[in-house]
Amino acid sequence: MSSDTLAAVEPAVELEGITKRFPGVVANHDIRITVEPGTVHAIVGENGAGKSTLMKILYGMQKPDEGTIRVNGKEVTFRTPSDAIDAGIGMVHQHFMLADNFTVLENIVLGAEPKRAGMLDTARARKRVTELASSHGLRVDPDRLVEDLGVGDRQRVEILKVLYRGARILILDEPTAVLVPQEVEELFQNLRELKAEGLTVIFISHKLDEVLSIADAITVIRRGTTVASVEPSQVTARQLAELMVGSELPTPETRESTVTETVALTVSGLTMEAGPHHPGVPLEKLRQEGARLLLDDVSFDIHKGEILGIAGVEGNGQSELIEAIMGMRPAHGHIALDGADINEWSTLKRRESGIGYIPEDRHRQGLLxxxxxxxxxxxxxxxxxxxxxxxxxxxxxxxxxxxxxxxxxxxxxxxxxxxxxxxxxxxxxxxxxxxxMSGEPKFLIAAHPTRGVDVGAQAAIWDHLRNARAAGLAVLLISADLDELIGLSDTLRVIYRGRLVAGLDPSHVTPEQLGGYMTGAITDTAEES
Amino acid sequence: MPAGLYRALLTVAGAVAAIILAIAISSVAIIAAGASPGAAFTAFLNFGETERAVVNSITTMLNRAVPLFIAGLAVAVGFRMNLFNIGVEGQYRIAAICAAFVGSLFTAPSWIQIPVIILVAAVVGGLYALIPAVMKVTRGVNEVIATIMLNYIAINLAAYLVRGPFTGKRAEGLLTTTTPTLPESAWFPNLNWLFTMFGLPAPRGGGLWGFLIVAVLLGIGLWVLLERTRFGFDVKASGLNSSAALASGVNPKTMVISAMVLSGAIAGLIGLPEILGDKHSFGSNFTPGLGFLGIAVALLGRNKPGGIAIAALLFGFLDRAQGPLQFASVPPSVIMIMQGTIVLLVVIANEITSRIALRREERRAAQQLGRNTPVEVAA
Structure with a gap:
């Protein structure tokens, strides 16, 4: 599908005047998008701009109140996702929808199983899946259990699942949110191959540098409507961001250091067992016995006015570290707040003594x-x-x-x-x-403080963290947003399999280096600079 | 309209709609039973011809409502924390027999005798509920299963005690075995003056049970405890989101134990209106099933003391019609059908109305958001 035939080829997807109202709010109004076939078309916009609603409409999960959808030039109305699938549209969700205890093959065919005499025709399924995988360069082992797979592999399984159902137009909802930089590059390689096969990819994201590197066309959504359609070669990330936000752009940077000499929180030798807690057993003995450790000899100090950032792929001990500091789960080692040993204190007493906690999952731990x-x-x-x-x-x-x-x-x-x-x-x-922040905390745990919030709120939260830091608050920042980590932290540590593997200087480190440590690709233990 | 008031009005509207629908469904059941719905509903509303009959009917209804109200409160304390205390049934029986027996052992002035009996009942009920609570926090045993099993133990233990160690002298010509009769100082004064004050005749039998006052005070006290105190806040937080409560420093084990014991202690009082106000002993003809009915009453009353009071009165009103229904040749099991459908429909109505209220709030919050959006800069 080269550009000289463009006029002759019908657009793969054409949305015209799409409007969706929820009681009291307009989620989408007058959305106009034209997606050319055989391209990667990015849809960018901040959280809450209406991207998800739009995708739900395109995938048949919600019906638009106004407007038309045309797929390959034909007007369609979707009532359910299966209508969309029939029209060749497939969706790769942000949160994978895979059965962990099934193999890759079983997951891919699940719900669309080839049958022979009422039984699963494994041979045919395998043939089809292998064909699809090799022709699209999506390498996966069909017989591995999904629970053993990494995030990147799981995503490939999701993509294969969609292709298996005959999709020619793929919607990827924030596909890079869960990936480290190296995996992102792999995904993009896969997407380029899909494009070369003539498939169309609709790529939803708010990570602008990624969008610029992969997309052939970009549509910007702001406050429920399409505000611009641009080509990546014509814009910079900053311009794109300004289109998205519609105003001056915030940065997470903390300017001058406010780190003091006074230590607010000391963590030393913090170790947590995966199974039941055995109090009083020394670390050496635990190691000898081969106990699986969720936290392995974690030690650090945080000074007043310092933000210590912990980088890491999710599930490497971040949640356990928080639970241990908050006193929600027993662990070995010592924790001292303002010089006082708080090991034996209850969660309540720790909170009363000035530990604040912005939880990673606000619905689960932060709110009633x-x-x-x-x-x-x-x-x-x-x-x-x-x-x-x-x-x-x-x-x-x-x-x-x-x-x-x-x-x-x-x-x-x-x-x-x-x-x-x-x-x-x-x-x-x-x-x-x-x-x-109320009640004058001495130490704050901020776990993913700006996850899932819009740019405006993000800037405000960063400001509050910065001000509190300037006022002498010690902050433990745990985040998956590498820019946020690098921008806010005074000191950066990487957690990998329950150990702090590297201490890095946020003013020199790049996201790629950080990604290397986070995945264990770089193993030399860089000492704190 | 303030959000709270709107939610309350919506709840009432939902409950009324549910009851009307329940009446319609019950009519079908009544017709199926070969009786006329008209006759049945006349019987429900027929409190009698004479003043004395009306007074008796009201007394029957209130006397039935009092233990149901206490049972509803007991269950609601657990429900508020997502603890399903099915064991109210066992807790009140074991508490009732222990209280009746202890009360018969001594004679003291009423103002000592009655509080001691109430205290014994609450302590026994609370201790019996402590068993499943300890099992839950130490070994993770589901409280539903533990309390169901403990019900069987309690019911049979009570049956054994009333025949064995706690048995009293059987009165001449009576077939039921009972605990020794309580001394007169343990008889709770009745509230018949409420009727005679207005020149109405006093109801027959035990009269209007004075324990009604204790129940009202208990309801008010529990409301204050749950809605206004820190303990109540911890209960609410644990019930709405246990992980958030944990992260906020609420100790889940302490909460499970205190809520269960409080629930059991209240459950212990369920049998007292009957024992102190009417029978003056625990016998083999003691009213069973109040604990299970308490679950329905708590559900109907949305776990709030005010709602539970209304639910208990409604159940009392329906149960009162036993006699009149038989006179109208309508099978009295219609009452059970009505109670069942009302509970079911009210639960459904609650779900629907809370969704409506929720949507309204989301809309209002979204409107707020719309008003304050930052100034747009031209793209």
Missing amino acids: LEASLWENRVLGHQTRAPARRGIWVNRSAARADTERIVKEYDVRTPGVDTLALALSGGNQQKLIVGRE
Whole structure:
């Protein structure tokens, strides 16, 4: 599909005037996108801009209120995803939908199994899958269990699954969110091959450098509508970002160092067993016995006014590190806050002594979704002023303080009696940040503080972290966003299989180097610079 | 309209719709049973011709509602924390027989005797509920299974105790075995003055049970505890999101134990209205099944003391019609069908109304977001 035949070829997908209203809000209005066949077409926009709604419409999960969809020149109406699949559209979800205890082959054919006399025709399935895999350069072993696969392999399985169903147009929803830089490059290689085969890829992302390197065309969505269609050769990442945000762009950079000499938190020899906790057993003995360790001899200091960033692929011990510091799960080793040994303290006492916690999953650990905002303000502060008065919850003071957070942290809500689940992700997160910053914390754990929030809220949260740091707060920052880590941290450590494997200087390190340490590709233990 | 008020009104509207629908469904059942729905509903509303009959009917209804209300409260304490205390049934039986027996052992002035009996009942109920709580926090045993099993033990243990160690002298010509009769100082004064005050005749039998006042105080106290105190907040947080509660420093084990024991202690009081107000002993004809009905009452009342009171009164109202229904030649099992359908439909209605309320809030929050969006810069 070269450009000189472009006029003659029908666009693979053409969206015209797509509008989708939810009660009280317009998620999409007047979306116009033309995707040429045999191209990688990127759709960029910040969180909440309406990308997901648009993709759900294109994949038949939601019906648009207005507008038309044309696939290969033919107007279509999708009522269910299977209509979309029939039209040759496949979707690779951000969160993989694979059965862990099935093999790759079984996962791919699941739901569309070739049968012979009512039985699964394994031979035919295998032939088809191997063919697909080799012709598209997607190397996977069909007989491995999915649970043994890495993230990149799982993604290839998802892509194969879609191709197996005959898709010629692939929608990839934030495919790089879970990948490290090396895996991203591999994915892009696969996408180029798919393109060469004449397939069309719709690539949703908000990582602009990636979009610029892979896309043939880019459509920018802002606040529910298409604001620009550009070619990657004509724009820079910064211009693209400004199109996305529609305003001046924030950066995560912390300017001058505010690190002091005073140590706020000391962690030494922190070790956590995968199985039941055996108190008092020395690390050497655990190692000898071959116990699987989720945290292996983790030690670090955080000073007042310092942000220590922990980089790592998810599942390498970050959650366990948080649980150990918060006292939610027993571990060996020592933790001291302001010089006081807090090993034996309960979670409550640790919180009361000035540990704040922005959890990695705000819905799971940070909020009571079915409770009002002011009750969420009380959460974690139920034993401290202003939320407490003797045995009572001080409702009026809690309400008043929630009003303060709503104002200072720009939480957009009709009022403090609104249920937390009515708020958008960014506003929920701002509420949590505001809550954890109240009561003068000495030390803050910020786990993915800007995950799933829009650029505006992200900038605000970064600002709050920076201000608190300048005021002498010690912060442990755990994030999957390498730019955020490099930009905010004073010191950077990499966690890999429960060990801190490298100490890096954020002012010199590149995301690629960081990725190397995170995947274990670079193993020499760089000492703290 | 404030979000809270809107939610409350919506809940009431949902409950009313559910009850109307339940009446419609029950009518079908009544017709299927060969009776006329009209006659049945007249029987429900027929409180009697004479003043005395009306007073008796109201008393029957209230006397039935009081233990159901306490049972509902007991179950609701557990429900609030996602703890399914099926064991209320066993807890109240074992507590009732122990309290009745201990109360019969001594005689003291009423203001000592009655509180001691109440205390014994609460302690026994609480201790019996402590067993599944400890099993849950130490060994992870599911409380549903543990409490069901403990129900069988309690019911049979009570049956053994009333025939064996705790048995009293059987009155001449009676077939039921009972614990020794309580001294008169343990008889809870009745509330018949509520009727005589207005010149109405006093109800017959034990009269209007005075324990009604204890139940009302208990309901108010529990409301204050759950809605206003830190303990109540911890219960709510644990129930809504246990991982968030843990991360916020709420100790889940302490919470499970205290909620279970509180639930059991309240359950211990279920049998007392009957024992202190009417029978003055625990016998083999003691009212069974109140613990299980408490589950339905708590569900119907959305685990809130106010709602549970209304639910208990509704159940009392329906149960009262046993007699009149028989006179109208309608099978009284219609009552069970109505109770069942009401509970089922109210649960469904609750789900629907909470979704409506939720959508409204999301809309309002989204509108707020729309108003405050930052100024757009031309692309």
